[in-house]
Amino acid sequence: MASVPQASPVSSGVHALQRDPVNTGAEVPPLVQAAVEGAAEMSAERIVALDVGDVLAITDWFIIASAPNARRVRRIAELMEAHVKAAGGPGPIRTEGLDEAQWVLLDFGEFVAHIFHEPSREYYDLERLWSDVPRHEFD
Numbered sequence: 001m002a003s004v005p006q007a008s009p010v011s012s013g014v015h016a017l018q019r020d021p022v023n024t025g026a027e028v029p030p031l032v033q034a035a036v037e038g039a040a041e042m043s044a045e046r047i048v049a050l051d052v053g054d055v056l057a058i059t060d061w062f063i064i065a066s067a068p069n070a071r072r073v074r075r076i077a078e079l080m081e082a083h084v085k086a087a088g089g090p091g092p093i094r095t096e097g098l099d100e101a102q103w104v105l106l107d108f109g110e111f112v113a114h115i116f117h118e119p120s121r122e123y124y125d126l127e128r129l130w131s132d133v134p135r136h137e138f139d
Contacts, residue, residue, distance in 0.1 A: 028049055028061075028136055029060075029061065029110065029111070030087060031084050031087055031088075031089040031108065031110060031111065032049055032061050032063060032110070032111050033087075034083040034084045034086065034087035034089065035063055035080040035083060035084050035106075035108070035111065035113055036049060036063060036138055037083050038076070038079035038080040038081070038082060038083030038084070039063070039065045039076050039079065039080055039113075039115070040138065041079050041083070042067070042072060042075050042076045042079050043067075043072075044065035044066065044067055044072075044076045044115070045065065045066045045067060045068070045118065046064075046065065046066055046121075046137075047063070047064070047065045047137070047138040047139075048063070048064045048065070048127060048135055048136065048137050048138070049061055049062070049063050049064075049111075049135070049136040049138070050062040050063075050064065050126075050127075050130050050133050050134070050135050050136075051133055051134040051135070051136075052130060052133050054133070055132075055133060058112075059107070059109070059110065059111055059112045060110055060111060061110065061111035061112070062111065062112055062113075062114060062126070062130065063080075063111060063112070063113040063114065064114045064116070064121070064126055064127060065113070065114070065115050065116070066115065066116040066117065066118045066121040067115070067116075067117065067118065068117075068118055069117065070100070070101035070102070070117055071101070073101040073102075073104055073115050073116070073117050074098060074101045074104070076104075076115045077095070077098065077104045077106055077113070077115050080106060080113050080115070081106065084108060089108065090108065090109070091108075092106040092107055092108050093107045093108065093109050094106075094107040095107070101117060102116070102117045102120045103115075103116050103117070103120045103121075103124065104116075114126060
């Protein structure tokens with residue numbers, strides 16, 4: 001069983017990533033990990049990485065995260081992009097939903113990040129739709 005980093009709070013208020021042996025599936029790729037770190041930096045809620053590569057041809061991973069307001073949704077998207085670029089990755093191929101910030105989609109090719117305003121996340125419930133794929137949860 002692969003262990004994957006899991007975000008946890010540290011005294012400074014920033015999230016450090018720690019190993020979590022509960023998660024199963026493939027190791028989280030470095031650029032996906034970088035995006036997760038960007039989301040954790042802004043205290044994104046319920047960060048999940050779904051390994052959809054075996055069932056979806058257009059990407060290998062989904063990252064799902066949420067925030068309680070539109071301003072934080074936008075900031076999480078900005079930090080995800082900055083962390084991916086700092087890790088040597090490209091910017092998103094496509095970005096959707098930044099104006100309304102109810103559901104922001106960042107398509108990085110290898111993975112797609114979904115950042116939700118919490119009520120929209122509950123409504124669309126992507127985790128339920130993709131419940132049969134390996135998942136990695138981050139606190």
